[in-house]
Amino acid sequence: MSVQAFLKLPQRVYLGEGLFNRLGDFLKTRKNTNVLLFTDAGLLKAGLVQPIEDYFKQNNITYQIESEIKPEPSYVQVDELLKKVSNFDFDTIVAIGGGSVMDAAKLISLLIHTNLSVKDLIDDASQVKKQCATVFIPTTAGTGSEATINAIVAIPEKQVKFGIVSDAMLPDLVLLDVDNVKNLPKPILAASAIDALSHCIECYTAKNATVMSDGVALLGAKLIFHNIVKAYKDPSDIKAREALQLGAFYGGVAITASGTNIVHALSYPLGGKFHIAHGVSNAILFKAGMETNKPAIKDKLASLCDTVWPEEGNKSVDEKADFVINKIAEVVKDTEIPTDLKKFGVSDSDLDFLVDSALEQKRLLSHNMKDLTREDVKNIYKSVM
Ligand SMILES: NC(=O)c1ccc[n+]([C@@H]2O[C@H](COP(=O)([O-])OP(=O)(O)OC[C@H]3O[C@@H](n4cnc5c(N)ncnc54)[C@H](O)[C@@H]3O)[C@@H](O)[C@H]2O)c1
Numbered sequence: 001m002s003v004q005a006f007l008k009l010p011q012r013v014y015l016g017e018g019l020f021n022r023l024g025d026f027l028k029t030r031k032n033t034n035v036l037l038f039t040d041a042g043l044l045k046a047g048l049v050q051p052i053e054d055y056f057k058q059n060n061i062t063y064q065i066e067s068e069i070k071p072e073p074s075y076v077q078v079d080e081l082l083k084k085v086s087n088f089d090f091d092t093i094v095a096i097g098g099g100s101v102m103d104a105a106k107l108i109s110l111l112i113h114t115n116l117s118v119k120d121l122i123d124d125a126s127q128v129k130k131q132c133a134t135v136f137i138p139t140t141a142g143t144g145s146e147a148t149i150n151a152i153v154a155i156p157e158k159q160v161k162f163g164i165v166s167d168a169m170l171p172d173l174v175l176l177d178v179d180n181v182k183n184l185p186k187p188i189l190a191a192s193a194i195d196a197l198s199h200c201i202e203c204y205t206a207k208n209a210t211v212m213s214d215g216v217a218l219l220g221a222k223l224i225f226h227n228i229v230k231a232y233k234d235p236s237d238i239k240a241r242e243a244l245q246l247g248a249f250y251g252g253v254a255i256t257a258s259g260t261n262i263v264h265a266l267s268y269p270l271g272g273k274f275h276i277a278h279g280v281s282n283a284i285l286f287k288a289g290m291e292t293n294k295p296a297i298k299d300k301l302a303s304l305c306d307t308v309w310p311e312e313g314n315k316s317v318d319e320k321a322d323f324v325i326n327k328i329a330e331v332v333k334d335t336e337i338p339t340d341l342k343k344f345g346v347s348d349s350d351l352d353f354l355v356d357s358a359l360e361q362k363r364l365l366s367h368n369m370k371d372l373t374r375e376d377v378k379n380i381y382k383s384v385m
């Protein structure tokens, strides 16, 4: 039986070291080269923006830098920045940073020169068009935002996070330059790589997974499982960091055709109300989410086991599924991600808020293979408290 499948992809993607020339080549193809160089304070401090500025100066490229975006921004913060940057007449955004920077840059690329705001896109993003070219240079490994059609913003009045979705968010150019993750601090590396792993595994086990999303999700899961602890324990292991960067990209591509579900849906209220970093809240919920889903996804988990650990081939389907779930718990532990919800200020009295809010994530939960009851969701939160 033939099946329909698709992947949505950025126009062009380069992987390697010293990729500035690729940026230069791309800018030469543009009529004008007025660049909004979009980044955040952490990236400036890490010294990753200076080489781009030097390159722009040497090549007479007009640019303006904007670095006020905060990690995991609210829609209000992005709207404020939109107003600020609208004073500058740019035709290209070069965004260098993690998911927070790239997501805000995506929204600005849709909204600049329009009368719309981020709030409008939260209500309906179906008709928006891209207003300028975008180049994404990820520095975490990572959200895969450079490959997705999503931008995530916090909605403070609802204490939750929300994903705005539009094909127009796909970038013109992506540079996966390993130089940008060589000095990525260990806690950020751990959290963002677990986020990437959850993209791959949730997409692989999702209701709407296809042969094409499965292909990239498996590639990503294999790269991340085999390299996350190595990259965490030995910062000089550049090959392991490069593998995480590529695995994270594949996770993003998988999202465009499949979708995250149980872990991300329950993660958003933890980010929205308690400001737990996205990768950390996913790490907290990952094992419990997979255990709850296991009856519906064990065949998929077993085939993931066959790809990532073929040496476990003699095990039964149940044993392989458990093996993968235990590996998830193992990498969270080995990368020392803080998982005690109480330390983040979450208590039993927050349970009802968390459950109500997670059940509101209907877009994500519609991708989940198992239909979740209120009791299922409550039990997951209880099990990680
Ligand atoms: N659009 C998507 O498809 C998608 C997918 C997953 C997550 N997200 C969103 O992305 C955000 C999280 O992004 P993130 O995990 O990449 O982190 P981030 O962008 O929030 O960055 C976290 C911190 O790390 C610093 N940092 C980043 N790279 C660094 C480097 N190389 N060296 C030193 N410091 C560095 C930043 O300055 C920042 O302070 C969340 O809002 C999440 O919801 C989006």
Ligand SMILES: [Zn+2]
Residues within 6 Å of the ligand: 143, 195, 196, 199, 264, 278
């Ligand atoms: Zn994520």
